[in-house]
Amino acid sequence: RVYLAERESDGLQLVLKMLDTRLARDPASRARFVREYKIIQRIQNEHVTMIFDHGFTSEDPWIAMEYFPGGDLLERIRQGISSIGAFKILMQIAEALDAVHSAGVVHRDLKPQNIMFRANHRLAILDFGLAREIDATSTLTQKGMVMATPLYMSPEQCLGQPHDERGDLYAAGAILYEMLTGKHLYEGDNPSALAYQHVHGEIPQLPKRLAGYQPLLERLVAKHPADRFPSARELFNYIAH
Secondary structure, three states, rough: OEEEEEOOOOOOOOEEEOHHHHHOOOOHHHHHHHHHHHHHHHOOOEEEEEEEEEEEEEEEEEEEEEOOOOOHHHHHHHHHOHHHHHHHHHHHHHHHHHHHOOOOEEOOOOHHEEEEEOOOEEEOOOOHHHHHHOOOOOOOOOOOOOOOOOOOOOHHHEEEEEOHHHHHHHHHHHHHHHHHHHOOOOOOHHHHHHHHHHHHHOOOOOHHHHHHHHHHHHOOOOHHHHHHOOOHHHHHHHHOO
């Protein structure tokens, strides 16, 4: 549950995120929620949402987070984004992922709804509920369990295989395609059909007017992680040059 709140001391608007009471009874859900706070606090970067406070009511854990007046990327996609605008947003996403990955974290659920904009149009990533440490030896999700958003999941994630930072880059590629075309990278009637497309489907061809972005798209959403950019920093350098 998410609420728009106001800090009594100075009137600052912020977002109050609370774990639903039904989920709060589940130890794994509570642990995932608390871990999200710890992960965000550890990163401390302009491209990651700020945390002001956290705690527990008599039953539920809560996090007081930054409020983003610029809305999310999904809203901007629905309004329409120019190809140059999409390119600039992708550059910021690469910066954000570099910060996240440099902190030893893989997001695992990157999607337009989790990319928010401040009033100055600078973006930040939020919702680290499914994130995990790159060198983690255990996870709060069972092997093969699908919890991320199927529209943006990498092939290896769809198959329940181990995945690293390059899975986040795949999601960035799917988001790039959506920004450029207004359509999802793949369509399916259900999560299984979407997963099959991510694993076996042909990489869509961009319209002719956007053909210059095709090599970048194909490298981002390559089926095999080894064929993608090795890091978000490499992606940023590619875009910048």
